[in-house]
Amino acid sequence: MYICLMYSKELLKGTLKTIILKMLSESDSMYGYQITQKVKEITEGKINLTEGALYPALHKLEADGLLTTEKKTVGNRVRKYYSLTQTGNGRAKEKVEELKEFMETLKVIVNLTPQNLAWSN
Amino acid sequence: MYICLMYSKELLKGTLKTIILKMLSESDSMYGYQITQKVKEITEGKINLTEGALYPALHKLEADGLLTTEKKTVGNRVRKYYSLTQTGNGRAKEKVEELKEFMETLKVIVNLTPQNLAWSN
DNA sequence: AAATATACATAACTTTCTTATGTATTTGTT
DNA sequence: AACAAATACATAAGAAAGTTATGTATATTT
Incomplete structure (x- = not known):
């Protein structure tokens, strides 16, 4: 059986290393499988790192x-x-900061309205 | 000259189609080059869609x-x-919603502290 | 006893972008 | 007037970063 609560996996592309670094920066040490399980747990099953990508x-x-x-x-x-x-x-700090900034920028786009799109030509 | 104010481009992977659909959903119609310029403008140069990806x-x-x-x-x-x-x-609405949810989930990870990482074994 | 979970690893393939290249018109600069 | 830069499209080669499949082996649950 294959239940997929995940988002379109494309979105996850590019975030894997940042996620790994962040997980390890909040813990003394973790092993691979543990990282997948922790990420699954804290994201309530929404992000499932695959072993083929993780290792x-x-x-x-x-x-x-x-x-x-x-x-x-x-x-x-x-x-x-x-x-x-x-x-x-x-590097972990840099990557997390970069991801945060990227999310802020994406917010500008996803919260776009015709008004703030049209204010200039 | 090649000034790059952008984030590590990896992060942009998987978001292109959503960005295009969102831009068009807030406008009657747009042409390709216009999309790149509008996105650059509203993100203050932080997201530059390349033509090789856009078209x-x-x-x-x-x-x-x-x-x-x-x-x-x-x-x-x-x-x-x-x-x-x-x-x-x-589809535009679905993709934007998906991206928003994904960003919420990512927030859980980037705001992680040792405390909420450790509450379960 | 068999199925599932734990734990690692890698290879083939796909998707998605970057980089480079090409064409052509328009606008701005010297 | 000549040249550079911007506008506007298109596509192809290659790289990057995943997915899917497969393999190995131990531990736990049913």
């Missing part, structure tokens, strides 16, 4: 020096915990 | 029956005016 993104962020990893064995299974580097912490 | 998107929306076109000759030059069909008008 490559985490690897990229690590390769870029924004994340470090530490493997922890729980039972018989290995979890890979990610945490922000100092650089990653700075 | 194919307009063609796609027309092919999908959401837009109709009317050519008007101004001087010696032909402008292609786009307007929403009835279907397009409905």
Whole structure:
């Protein structure tokens, strides 16, 4: 069964890394699967990060020096915990700020009325 | 010279069609170049739609029956005016609503604190 | 015992944009 | 008058960033 409470997934494009960085900036460390579950939880199922996007993104962020990893064995299974580097912490703030500003700009468009569209030619 | 006041363009991905539909829903009709200029104007230069993205998107929306076109000759030059069909008008409202909801959900993430992240395990 | 959830990973493919290029007219500048 | 910049459209090659599918393996629930 495939229930999709999500938005048109196109919208999510471009926000994934920012979401990852923000999640990690509010936590000491998280592992991949945990990030997907936390995001699903706090967005009430509206954002479901797919593994095919998440893991490559985490690897990229690590390769870029924004994340470090530490493997922890729980039972018989290995979890890979990610945490922000100092650089990653700075980048997280930048990316979140950028996203906030972008949302403000989008607001201008979605709240557009014929009046404020027409005030100039 | 290439001044870029824009956000990381990734964020814009997935929002183009919604922006086009919203612009047209607040106007009788607009032509392509006019849309780019209006969007640039109302966002104070923060969103610059590129022609390489805009025109194919307009063609796609027309092919999908959401837009109709009317050519008007101004001087010696032909402008292609786009307007929403009835279907397009409905779709515009859906897409804008979807974008608004998505922005609300993103707000939950960007305003996240360790407290509301930690309330459940 | 079987199905579902947890946990990671990667490869093929698609979508959607960027960048570059092309054509042509109009307007502003020197 | 000549040239640059702006207006106005179009499309093609390539990049970026996802989705979908698949694989592996353990743990938990039914």
